[in-house]
Amino acid sequence: MARRLPPLSTLRSFEAVVRLGSVRAAAGELDRTHGAVSKQIQALQQTLGAPLFDRVGTGVAPNAHGRMLGAMVGRALDDLSAGYAQVVDDLRAPPLHIACSVTFATRWLAPNLAAFTRAHPDIQVRLSMTSARELKTADADLTIAWDRTGFDAGAQGRAIPLAPIAFGLVCAPDYPVERSADSLRAPVRIDHDFTSRAWDLWSERSGVRLETEHSLSFPHSHLAIEAAITGQGVALVDRRLIRRELRANVLVAPTGFAVFPEGLAAISRTVTPGPAAQAMIDWMRDALTAR
Known part of the structure; x- marks a missing residue:
């Protein structure tokens, strides 16, 4: 009418x-x-x-x-x-700025981001990919990280839990790994330049000690993953990032995966996240725990 x-x-x-x-x-x-x-x-x-x-x-x-x-x-x-x-x-409204590691962005966030966009077509997302070291100074609405030891006290206080995280020692199926009761022996350990404490946490949580003769080091986890796939050594990787390789038997985890006490978290720029940031937090919580 x-x-x-x-x-x-x-x-x-x-x-x-x-x-x-x-x-x-x-x-x-x-x-x-x-x-x-x-x-x-x-x-x-x-x-x-x-x-x-x-x-x-x-x-x-x-x-x-x-x-x-x-x-x-x-x-x-x-x-x-x-x-x-x-x-x-x-x-x-400016886009929602998210900072995370290159590996997390390329192996999990970017492939799943279309689902968030479908659910929230009004929220624009800008993604910054960097190394674990540079995440500590990222000027983003949300910074995604599990290792928060290098962040200042204020940032740590603004960390919002997203999901548990589990790391495991992985290597190519034919890579020579010898196991005894409480230890593993492998020719080469593949390190991450900026999260070396992950090995200590893994050993503590899994009860397994790793013995190696040599080491390689990379600034990004995805490079460590590729090195492990091509048989260059054993790497320590978050299970969520290599599910496809595990299913395809491109990588194996001889000792399984150990849950770390620090879960994956979103560090908000502000004490109270804005509506767009909260929408991303809620979506990531659901998506990260989905099987």
Whole structure:
């Protein structure tokens, strides 16, 4: 059904006159001439077929119907203004900035991000990929990390748990690994330049000690994974990042996986994450724990 409304320009002029108490003040607010606003008021009264103002001295004042209509139009314009401002804010909102390691971005977040976009098409995501060392100084809305020992106390206090994390020693199926009761022996250990404490945590949690003769070191976990796949040594990797290789038997985990006390977390830039950041946190919690 068509709406029965006079020209909206007449309602806007009318509401301004009622609210401000004079045609002159309304003309100033609307950036129009006194005559133009007066004509709008006259046009509205002609449409209604009844006056909305009474003469008071040299000015005008709304009558009972004018006051009633003025209040209704004022509320409607307030709602319209607030709704328009919300749309403008949404359209101009900066993208949600997420920082994480290169390996986590390429092996988990980027492949799954389409699901978040489908669920939240209004949230733009900007992804920064860096090394574990540089994550400590990342200026992002959310920083994704498990090893938070290098972060300052404030950042650690803003860490929001996402999901458990489990690491395991992995290697190519034919890589020579000898096992005794509580130890493993392998020719080469593949290290990560910036998370070497992972080996200590793994040994503590698994109860297994690794003995090696040589070591290789890489700045990113995905390079360590590739080195392990090609038979260059044994690497320590988060199970979530190599599920495809484990299923394909490209990599094996001779001792299984040990859950680390620190789970994966999102470190918020602010004490209370904004709506977009909270939406990402909620989605990641569900997606990271899904099988």
